[in-house]
Amino acid sequence: MITLSPITVTKASGEQEHYDESKLTKSLASSGLSVDVAAQTVEYLKSHMKPGISTGDIHEHISNFLKENAPVNNYYNYGLKRAIMDLGPSGHPLETIVSDALNSKGFQTEVSVIVLGKCVTHEIDVVAKKDNRQFFIECKFHNGPGVKTDIQVALYTYARYLDVKSAMEQGHGTEINMAWQISLSPQVSIRLP
Structure with a gap:
């Protein structure tokens, strides 16, 4: 049985969905983070989660964490999509x-x-x-x-x-x-x- 998180996340489109830790972990891994750094990032984010949090706020918390606690390439890889959008x-x-x-x-x-x-x-x-x-x-x-x-x-x-x-x-x-x-x-x- 799948248990949904009581915390909802507001996507950039305005759509709301239940927070899915495995989805976040997969996203972090696809940006090149090691399993250890991804796990540390997820743990850090738990203390910042609140109902209705936006994906933009999640991204900001993760970027701040990676900037201070991860190899520099992890920080830049995670922000690549947003950096391209900023062009x-x-x-x-x-x-x-x-x-x-x-x-x-x-x-x-x-x-x-x-x-x-x-x-x-x-x-x-x-x-x-x-x-x-x-x-x-x-x-x-x-x-x-x-x-x-x-x-x-x-x-x-x-x-x-x-x-x-x-x-x-x-x-x-x-x-x-x-x-x-x-x-x-x-x-x-x-x-x-």
Whole structure:
């Protein structure tokens, strides 16, 4: 039987949910914290929890704890998503970050490329090439917390991929091997090949 915490958390979207310690631990681990540092952070946060606490306040408490008690890279990794959001309202900084990250992995990249499809032309956020393969990358950026990238984005990214692939198969356009979608969403993590 699952027991729900009596403490509710107010998400950035305004939605309320019961505090879930395992969800927090998973979030801390996904930002690169060791099991020990994550456990210490969760223990620290317990003394600051109150009904209706916002995710912003939780993030602030955790950031303060990590800044004082953890290796510096833990502090910076935990705040990476928020730091990218602070870059401004356009998605271009995320495209540049993705491009630079892929370059560090041996890809050749271009940002904001116009590509011919069978039906229309498309602006592709990042085109990455490696080992005779080419990838089109759609970067979704939201500069405010609580905004999610929904299934329609994945569907139109796939439709764009099919349009460009169709043009390629007819002997014109740009060859493409795969499309990626990268989003600053809690449900999506960026993993480089």
